Amino acid sequence: xxxxxxxxxxxxxxxxxxxxxxxxxxxxxxxxxxxxxxxxxxxxxxxxxxxxxxxxxxxxxxxxxxxxxxxxxxxxxxxxxxxxxxxxxxxxxxxxxxxxxxxxxxxxxxxxxxxxxxxxxxxxxxxxxxxxxxxxxxxxxxxxxxxxxxxxxxxxxxxxxxxxx
Amino acid sequence: xxxxxxxxxxxxxxxxxxxxxxxxxxxxxxxxxxxxxxxxxxxxxxxxxxxxxxxxxxxxxxxxxxxxxxxxxxxxxxxxxxxxxxxxxxxxxxxxxxxxxxxxxxxxxxxxxxxxxxxxxxxxxxxxxxxxxxxxxxxxxxxxxxxxxxxxxxxxxxx
Numbered sequence: 001x002x003x004x005x006x007x008x009x010x011x012x013x014x015x016x017x018x019x020x021x022x023x024x025x026x027x028x029x030x031x032x033x034x035x036x037x038x039x040x041x042x043x044x045x046x047x048x049x050x051x052x053x054x055x056x057x058x059x060x061x062x063x064x065x066x067x068x069x070x071x072x073x074x075x076x077x078x079x080x081x082x083x084x085x086x087x088x089x090x091x092x093x094x095x096x097x098x099x100x101x102x103x104x105x106x107x108x109x110x111x112x113x114x115x116x117x118x119x120x121x122x123x124x125x126x127x128x129x130x131x132x133x134x135x136x137x138x139x140x141x142x143x144x145x146x147x148x149x150x151x152x153x154x155x156x157x158x159x160x161x162x163x164x165x
Numbered sequence: 166x167x168x169x170x171x172x173x174x175x176x177x178x179x180x181x182x183x184x185x186x187x188x189x190x191x192x193x194x195x196x197x198x199x200x201x202x203x204x205x206x207x208x209x210x211x212x213x214x215x216x217x218x219x220x221x222x223x224x225x226x227x228x229x230x231x232x233x234x235x236x237x238x239x240x241x242x243x244x245x246x247x248x249x250x251x252x253x254x255x256x257x258x259x260x261x262x263x264x265x266x267x268x269x270x271x272x273x274x275x276x277x278x279x280x281x282x283x284x285x286x287x288x289x290x291x292x293x294x295x296x297x298x299x300x301x302x303x304x305x306x307x308x309x310x311x312x313x314x315x316x317x318x319x320x321x322x323x324x
Contacts, residue, residue, distance in 0.1 A: 058204065061204075062204070066256070067202065068201055068202045068205065069200075069201025069202060069254075070201070070229075070230065071223040071224065071225040072202075072223075073224060100204060100205075100216055100217075100218055101202070102218045102221060103222075103224060104221070104224055108218070110216065110217070118310065120217060120306065130298040130299050131299060132299050132302035132306055133303075133306075134303070134306055134310065139303060140303075141297070141299030141300050141302060142297075143297070143298055143299050
């Protein structure tokens with residue numbers, strides 16, 4: 001059970017942490033994800049669906065070399081899949097990000113509330129995600145592995161700064 | 166008509182022969198990044214903002230192309246775009262707006278502004294981006310936040 005975290009707060013969310021191995025862990029992870037999916041339906045929480053549609057629309061528009069008027073790489077279906085995967089893993093209870101195409105040929109997620117508070121994460125097909133944030137006086141940036149979960153460094157910042165009110 | 170032609174020739178001359186520009190970009194100069202993708206800015210009511218990808222470097226060159234628009238008026242700036250930026254493209258893509266920022270913001274983040282003579286004497290490159298992708302993004306976010314979005318008049322009227 002140490003493999004997973006289920007939290008109930010003002011805005012409930014389930015955050016699987018795939019640190020453990022073994023069949024028991026896999027079963028509990030699946031059950032938690034099922035609960036999460038059911039809850040999404042109950043709350044008519046449409047974040048992933050909206051984001052996936054938006055991501056697909058942007059990928060189509062930006063699928064040619066130089067789509068940004070400079071040397072941007074085409075956004076491929078594989079990058080779209082990485083973005084959808086990231087969107088699906090986003091925890092509940094956070095504000096909806098904007099999806100932004102990047103010259104690297106990837107799809108970035110941007111959270112922004114007014115001046116001086118922006119946070120951006122870009123999942124890639126290389127199994128990493130790049131992130132940066134200007135969160136008031138705090139500035140963060142880096143690159144983290146992205147496999148079956150969104151790293152805690154990312155989710156904690158999202159909950160601290162972009163929790164739905 | 167004669168008056169207009171004369172006025173245009175005066176503007177063209179000042180744009181194409183920017184004698185007042187130094188070989189080193191001054192910290193207080195206005196720098197403009199022309200934006201072709203409407204995904205790289207947001208307009209909501211009266212609020213206009215530039216998004217960070219507008220200042221991410223090209224993966225091919227590692228630089229971002231900009232123009233030194235100090236001491237130019239709107240007509241002159243869009244004149245450069247018409248002739249040397251949107252006007253030189255073969256794919257008929259046209260700019261939708263530009264991000265104006267003071268050079269100091271770029272320089273303070275450890276980047277360089279390298280004047281180039283082609284295709285226009287006011288052309289420059291933002292270069293010297295760091296190697297780490299997260300750092301590049303953070304810098305692009307800071308520059309975008311400090312920028313002012315100016316929509317192209319023709320784009321704004323067609324929105």
